[in-house]
Amino acid sequence: MTVEQALQLLKEEGYKFTGKREQMIRIFDREKRYLSAKDILEYMQEDYPGLSYDTIYRNLTLFENMGILEATELGGERIYRFRCSTDEHHHHLICLSCGKARHIKSCPLDAMLGEPAEFTITGHKFEIYGYCTDCKPAK
Template sequence: MELKEAIQEIKKQGYKTTAKRQDMLQFFAEADGYRTAKDLINHLEPTYEGISFDTVYRNLHLFDDVGVLETTELNGEKHFRLSCSHHHHHHFICKDCGKTKEIDVCPMDEVHQSLGNYAIEGHKFEIYGLCPVCQAT
């Protein structure tokens, strides 16, 4: 999902797209991988002096609920990235830098066979490790 699409989706669902919200989404549009709320606050602080964790978390959860951000948990902390909903895929996520690489393989065909009469409502498949750059350092 691109920045313009994310802003449109927020508007479509009846929420305001303030300059602060657009700046938050811009941060994720430019990020290479998952980022934390702290990363976002550090980015916003020069422009929005004194921005609170509450404001940031409230907006992050709104963006997640609306479907413009994806979340994962790394090292016990929630991480966010702009949603990439154009096609079904999964991610390798670097545990050090948070960069992601798309994986087109999905294990759900086998899972559906194993759970034939179960009603599966969704899934999340992520692989964690170190990217080549982080392995080299």
């Protein structure tokens, strides 16, 4: 997903264009990692001093529902990132320190289950948490 695609999708779905929405989308594009609502608020506080968590959460939920953002939960907190640009089935390695994610091309579910009898899988999510080489803690 690009900034332009995200803004076009909002327009096509009839949502009002606002500077706050555009800035939020641009932050996700620039950061290329998982971010919390708190992270977004901190990035935007200077330009929008009265910005509330409610506004941030409303827009994060909207963006997730529209497929602009992907979400996961880490440490009891919902975190978000720009939707992957590929529609190819994949999973992620997620750094606990910086929030960057890498694709895992193979699906661990295939090795665990194969095709289960009398059940049709319509979706699943598999994430591995750890530290990237830049953030690996010293031993």
